[in-house]
Amino acid sequence: MDFKFQNSLKKLPEDVDVTTFLEHNYDVLYVSNGNGDTLMVSSASKELFGYSESELVGVNVRELERKRVFFPSATLRVLEHRSPVTLFQETKPGKRLFVFSSPVFDETGKIVRVVNFSKDITEVTELEKQLEKARTVVEKYRQELARVRCEQLLKERMMVIGSSKMEGLMKLVQKVAQVDTTVLITGESGVGKEVVAKAIHKLSKRSGGPFVAINCGAIPQTLLESELFGYEKGAFTGANKEGKAGLMEAAHGGTLFLDEVADLPLEFQVKLLRVLQERKVLRIGSTAPRRVDVRVIAATNKDLSELVTRGQFRQDLYYRLNVVPIEVPPLRERIEEIPLFVDFFLNKFNQKYGIVKRISEAAVEVLSSYTWPGNVRELENIIERLVVTTDKDIIDIGDLPETIRKGTVKVSTGSTLSLKELINSIEYEIIYEAYKRYKNTYAVAEILGVSQPTVARKLKAGPSIAVKKFFLKNSIINFDNLFNSILNFFHDIKR
Numbered sequence: 460m461d462f463k464f465q466n467s468l469k470k471l472p473e474d475v476d477v478t479t480f481l482e483h484n485y486d487v488l489y490v491s492n493g494n495g496d497t498l499m500v501s502s503a504s505k506e507l508f509g510y511s512e513s514e515l516v517g518v519n520v521r522e523l524e525r526k527r528v529f530f531p532s533a534t535l536r537v538l539e540h541r542s543p544v545t546l547f548q549e550t551k552p553g554k555r556l557f558v559f560s561s562p563v564f565d566e567t568g569k570i571v572r573v574v575n576f577s578k579d580i581t582e583v584t585e586l587e588k589q590l591e592k593a594r595t596v597v598e599k600y601r602q603e604l605a606r607v608r609c610e611q612l613l614k615e616r617m618m619v620i621g622s623s624k625m626e627g628l629m630k631l632v633q634k635v636a637q638v639d640t641t642v643l644i645t646g647e648s649g650v651g652k653e654v655v656a657k658a659i660h661k662l663s664k665r666s667g668g669p670f671v672a673i674n675c676g677a678i679p680q681t682l683l684e685s686e687l688f689g690y691e692k693g694a695f696t697g698a699n700k701e702g703k704a705g706l707m708e709a710a711h712g713g714t715l716f717l718d719e720v721a722d723l724p725l726e727f728q729v730k731l732l733r734v735l736q737e738r739k740v741l742r743i744g745s746t747a748p749r750r751v752d753v754r755v756i757a758a759t760n761k762d763l764s765e766l767v768t769r770g771q772f773r774q775d776l777y778y779r780l781n782v783v784p785i786e787v788p789p790l791r792e793r794i795e796e797i798p799l800f801v802d803f804f805l806n807k808f809n810q811k812y813g814i815v816k817r818i819s820e821a822a823v824e825v826l827s828s829y830t831w832p833g834n835v836r837e838l839e840n841i842i843e844r845l846v847v848t849t850d851k852d853i854i855d856i857g858d859l860p861e862t863i864r865k866g867t868v869k870v871s872t873g874s875t876l877s878l879k880e881l882i883n884s885i886e887y888e889i890i891y892e893a894y895k896r897y898k899n900t901y902a903v904a905e906i907l908g909v910s911q912p913t914v915a916r917k918l919k920a921g922p923s924i925a926v927k928k929f930f931l932k933n934s935i936i937n938f939d940n941l942f943n944s945i946l947n948f949f950h951d952i953k954r
């Protein structure tokens with residue numbers, strides 16, 4: 460009979476590289492007739508199917524599939540679709556085969572043979588499984604390592620993390636540290652944006668590499684390009700004779716921290732964007748770009764999206780930097796951390812100046828009720844000043860600067876609060892303070908001489924929106940501050 464193989468390769472799905480498959484020798488050849496009866500199996504059949512050639516010849520592949528000698532049967536799929544198939548097959552002795560199966564037609568288009576070439580991939584599959592297991596183990600170790608490193612940060616007392624807000628932030632930091640994505644850290648001045656950037660670097664696989672911080676606002680515009688990208692020898696008058704690598708190259712293998720990124724001039728933003736996209740820098744005066752492997756973390760205390768709207772920051776660069784945004788909350792939103800910070804900085808400056816100063820609980824309490832417009836940096840500066848200037852061993856309330864002792868933040872007389880709203884805010888604060896102490900609206904009602912429903916209603920209503928805005932605007936967070944602020948307010952009015 461005149462058999463001819465269909466020109467089957469052209470009809471295969473594109474992702475199946477059968478040529479490569481056939482070039483690599485197969486382990487078993489299996490031939491059936493157009494009815495699915497086994498005509499011939501090569502000698503590996505005993506090992507791969509659990510049956511010898513003589514046991515299989517004459518048996519129909521439907522029966523063999525039903526008995527799970529092999530499953531699924533490639534021959535049956537070929538008979539069904541009248542075209543070649545490739546599939547993975549499990550066999551009775553637990554082997555896994557990759558099967559390429561093709562029909563053979565006679566002149567009338569009838570399938571007269573189905574030929575299977577099978578490759579034993581059991582070992583490969585086993586290896587893949589082991590690899591997957593190994594990957595899972597590595598991933599577990601990686602996560603564990605990140606956790607240990609994070610603990611280390613705390614143990615080495617590198618940073619204070621003591622509020623639910625900062626704990627949540629650190630969880631995000633641990634996650635982003637594992638991947639090389641660009642991060643944009645936002646937050647008021649002095650909240651610890653650089654500290655967070657350093658933590659990301661420390662927790663990442665780049666921790667062995669450099670951490671290069673650039674204050675984009677502090678470098679004169681004319682020097683930005685040479686500072687960041689470097690220059691070749693003789694690139695411009697006054698340039699170093701040997702040429703110089705820029706900070707970008709200095710950060711190779713590590714992390715580049717672009718602080719105050721909003722201060723970059725627009726023309727320079729285009730150049731930076733190109734470098735970030737291509738990961739290559741071109742030194743001034745050079746024509747050969749150099750590859751740089753850096754992870755970029757940017758920070759700003761400005762609203763970049765607002766600057767984009769105003770056309771002062773390039774939108775494309777904004778998107779490039781704002782892949783993962785992290786917002787560091789101001790110190791007034793994590794006041795529970797203030798005693799930890801006091802302790803942290805006291806230790807730091809005791810060590811720096813080789814002295815042993817302590818601080819009274821009462822002084823810590825006063826420090827904790829101040830609103831810290833300058834955030835952590837302001838608190839740090841004050842502790843340093845106290846350590847250096849206080850004569851006694853124990854720093855007490857009397858040693859604190861007057862502004863902090865009074866707990867006041869200057870209130871501008873341009874306030875829009877009416878007298879009624881001021882009275883409302885005082886009333887609310889009194890009820891709220893009493894409720895904090897007695898934790899019972901009936902007790903509060905009795906002490907303040909009002910009815911319980913009044914207490915409950917006023918507590919539920921809270922201060923008016925105008926009062927809340929007033930509080931925010933003047934950074935008032937507690938009763939002492941409020942009271943002092945209001946006194947100041949009246950004082951200013953009287954003058």
Ligand SMILES: Nc1ncnc2c1ncn2[C@@H]1O[C@H](COP(=O)(O)OP(=O)(O)OP(=O)(O)O)[C@@H](O)[C@H]1O
Pocket residue numbers: 617618619620646647648649650651652653654655718719758760803835836839
């Ligand atoms: N969580 C923290 N633990 C310990 N020190 C901190 C922490 N946060 C901030 N600091 C300290 O406060 C000071 C200000 O922090 P940092 O420079 O990171 O703030 P920043 O937000 O980057 O400020 P800027 O907006 O001015 O660039 C630094 O001396 C830093 O060491």
